Amino acid sequence: MYYQLYELNHAALQPYRAYADAVRLFYQNPLNPFSATPLGRSMAAAAEMFERTTRRYGKPEFGLKTAKVDFSEVAVKERVVWSKPFCNLIHFERDLPKGRKPDPKLLIVAPMSGHYATLLRGTVEAMMQHAEVYITDWTDARMVPLAEGRFDLDDYVDYIIEMLHHIGPGTHIMGVCQPSVPVLSAVAVMEGRGDSFAPASMTLMGGPIDTRRNPTAVNILAEEKGIDWFRDNVIMQVPFPNPGFMRDVYPGFLQLSGFMSMNLDRHLIAHKDFFMHLVKDDGDSAEKHRDFYDEYLAVMDLTAEFYLQTVETVFVNHDLPKGQMKHRGELVDLTAVRNVALFTVEGENDDISGLGQTQAAHDLCVNIPDAMRAHYMQPKVGHYGVFNGSRFRAEIVPRIADFMASHGRAKTKPSAGPRLVSSKK
Template identity: 80%
Template sequence: MFYQIYEWSHAAMRPYRALADATKLFYSNPLNPLSLTPFGRSAAAAAELFERTTRRYAKPAFGLETTVVDWKKVPVTEEVVWKKPFCDLIHFQRDLPAGRRPDPKLLIVAPMSGHYATLLRGTVDALMPYAEVYITDWTDARMVPLADGRFDLDDYIDYIIEMLHHLGPDTHVIGVCQPSVPVLAAVALMEARDDPMAPSTMTLMGGPIDTRRNPTAVNKLAEEKGIDWFRDNVIMKVPWPEPGFMRDVYPGFLQLSGFMSMNLDRHITAHKDFFRHLVKNDGDSAVKHREFYDEYLAVMDLTAEFYLQTVDTVFVRHDLPKGKMMHRGTPVDPAAIRNTALLTVEGENDDISGIGQTRAAQDLCVNIPDDYRVHYMQPAVGHYGVFNGSRFRAEIVPRIVDFITSYGKAGRKQTETRIVKASKAKA
């Protein structure tokens, strides 16, 4: 019922948002002399701020139309190459010259934690010059009819395995934040059965592999409340007339409320500054605010079974680091990983996945050779900075590119040759 009330409140605000839009147009029209006055700019700014804080934000577009490859700008086309009810696999097809040596295939597994995959727009943009980039575009659960069935953590792992099979051998996979656990589980399951499609490298970034290490406020909340509290308080049914009517979900607006409450002062200040920028006619700052919040405030629902299984497995019981995680009755054993190289990346100021939580994967994957594993901690960045921003582009991307190049099919042969030569020299 709470979800329905939330929908009704949005519907009730539509006439007021329309009035706010009209007010903004009136006071910002260059033909209106008041638009040049502080009063006019203040009225337009207040109207826009009201409209933006009461609207529902639609799924943003990636909007990546070009990239630079070999110092030349080339067109980019989005193409859905694999499709299931709860996910599309998008390929950012670059228009490259015929006969050019192919770049590595890179699967980015985006978080399914309330925001859309477009949150990783900057990640994709930074990696496209060096790789054939694919990304998981998870579907808003409230848009999936009940007839399409359930989707839980086991299904999530199956999706990853199916996508790796679709992309073929010598693929590289990156798990950003929440997907770190299912990505590690998928690779472990594939290696355990000697699957030839197991990825050449696995990069885990800011992920909750072992939340007992340096626990954050998010981790402590899950342990304190327990899974029954989440089941009783945050699971709701999708209201009519959405396609997923009556599906049990964890609503995106609840996840967004939780994220914003962690840094509420910062968000309030940002909106105050936005108002001031509009009044001062500081267009550049206002545009940056719109771009960030158009993305940040666009949220999606998660299926109840996926959300509850993830919370219980990862944050409450810590099944993976304890060696107790199961996938459809089969144990998930990271020690089975022998051939996939591992890179873990953390942020010094990460308040979502604390320092050490991602690095825990290095301790679990005991049978990966030392020469095939790398850990990197990026100074002076928080959670978002692990996969986006200037430091990500300048300091983390080169490490990822070097890693996947070194441990791809061709690079691995060169590495093994160097190791053999070094061993012989020591002998």
């Protein structure tokens, strides 16, 4: 019922949004003598604030048309190279000079946690300087017809395995936040099967491998409430006329509410500053606010079965670090991981995945040689800074690129690459 009320409220506000947009255009029109006055700019700012805070934000575009490779700009073409109902695999095909030595192939597994894969736009842009980049583009569950069937954590792992098969042997894989658990599970399953398409290396960034270490507010909430509370309170059916009508989902707007409430004071200050930027005609600052919130407020629904299985497996029961996680009824054996190099990255101020939660992968994958593993803690960054921002580009990306270069599958024996490394220069 809540989802229906949310849709009804959105539809009811449509005429008011249209009116607010008209007011904004009226007071921004240069032919209007009030447009250059504080009163006119205040009216336009108030109208824009109302329209932006009541709209539904659609899926953003990556918009990456070029990439810097070898100090030169090259054209980039975005192509869907593999597709299933709940995910597309996007390849950012760079127009590289003929005869140039090929870069390593990198599969970036984007989070399926409410936001679209475009949240990793900066991650893709940075990694395109060093690799042939592919990314998982997860589909909004409310857009997938019920006839397409279920999608749960087991399917997620299978999707990753199928995509690695499609890209080919020697691929490197990166799991950003939530995908760290299914990525590690997929690698363990492939290694256990002796799969030749297992990745050359895996990079896990800010992921909840073992949420018992330095538990954050998110981790504590999951343990306190238990899986039954989530099943009874956050699972809803997609309303008509969406393509996924009657599908059980965890709605994106609920996830967004949780994100916003964690740092509500920051968001209120940001919107107050946005209003003042508009009044003062500070166009650059206002545009930065629009760009960030156009991305941040664009959310997608998750299938109920995937969400509940993830909460129960990762946050309530801690199945992976306890050695109890199963895939299709078979135990996920992390001791089978021997040939895939492991690099973990954490942020000092991460309030989503606490320090040590990602590094725990090293303690679980006991049979990876020391020469094929490394860990890095980035000082002075939160969760978002682990995979985006200036420190990510300057400090983290070069380490990932060096790790991939040191652990290409072409090598016949483990390289003498870095061991666990310090976060200090």
